[in-house]
Amino acid sequence: MSGTPLVLYGAGSQAYVLDEIVTSSGFQVEAILNDTEVPAGFALGVKVIEGRAAIDEWLKNASVGLHYAISIGAHHGEARSERHRLLRRSGLQPATLVHRTAWISKGAQIGEACQILAFAFVGTRARLGDAVILNTRASIDHECILGHGVHVGPSATVAGRVGIGDHTFIGTGASVCPDVTISANCIIGAGTVVTRSIHEPGTYVGSPARRIG
Template identity: 35%
Template sequence: MLLYGASGHAKVINSILRATGQEVTAIFDDDLGKKNLGDIAVVGQYDPDFQTAAPLIISIGYNDIRRKVAGKIRHRFGRAIHPSALIDETATIGEGTVIMPGVIVQADARIGRHVIVNTAATVDHDCLLGDFVHIAPGVVLCGAVQVGESTLIGAGCVVAPNLTIGANCLIAAGSVVTTHIPDGATVRGNPARVVGNFEAGSPR
């Protein structure tokens, strides 16, 4: 497996892959000052002719950057799913997606491409997560929640059943979402309220 991004997120992905008997052979990174991540070589900027048969995962936590990088990759994309995660056989998981330790994904959930479902998050039945979403540690998505592309749901959030959260939203850590959320909103609180517009490209 190849990674793109020599980050803390890459350390976790490497741990997941090792737990499943896979090896990260090299990491691409645009910062030419980075030479290794632990015992893994950082080989410089992305090269489409490097180990062309190997799958690749984008190991970058920021949703918008992950989206931009995905557009230039010519390798096929892999997935990383920790063996402690409980994934129902009817759930679907897109390419490039990472499922962290302790995650639960219930029946008929659909998880898009290049999604991060972080440590101990719960994605209940019939949820739909768009591409490039990040579900942070400890999040609870109740049944039939829909999350639009490139949205970040912060650590410890709870989202009530049958709600839609739009694309490009930021749901602040610890929020309790009880109403539909429009595209591009920044939301926080219990109950969660829209407090502003999220600017695409801002750190998440």
């Protein structure tokens, strides 16, 4: 079965995570770009275009309007945002991928190049920036505002009216209490409970959240 051609940027686990949702959204992976130090070779049965120089060359010949998704996960939100801007500037078209089991409330706003995975929830009047990942079963409640490149990990729960700054990563199963604000560039560890606002970038763990490192 063939679909609308799409290029993935990133040849690691997130490419495999996206494989099913890409296909079920009517796309077909035409090329994979990878600029990590370790060459990937092949991913998803596609030969990977390796290194920034080869990628720049490939982009010169890529068709304008070709769709893309950024398959860079974990706490690499800044890298995901940067690759999103690069491909956008090159004339490619961001695809926002939403799993068929995800629930997006009426009135929620979703940015460009977002990935909303299986059973994720987005509450009413929530706003997501660009290149956001809501992982499996992540829940973002009403009126939350998520910056660019935020990643909310599997089964993490973000209560209503929470603000999360650009590129912050919320670990698996973390909970964020209502009306809290979390600074940009934070890593919130797995299972952490954020009860008060976090104003400084850093890594936070535990219940209630405390800074480490």
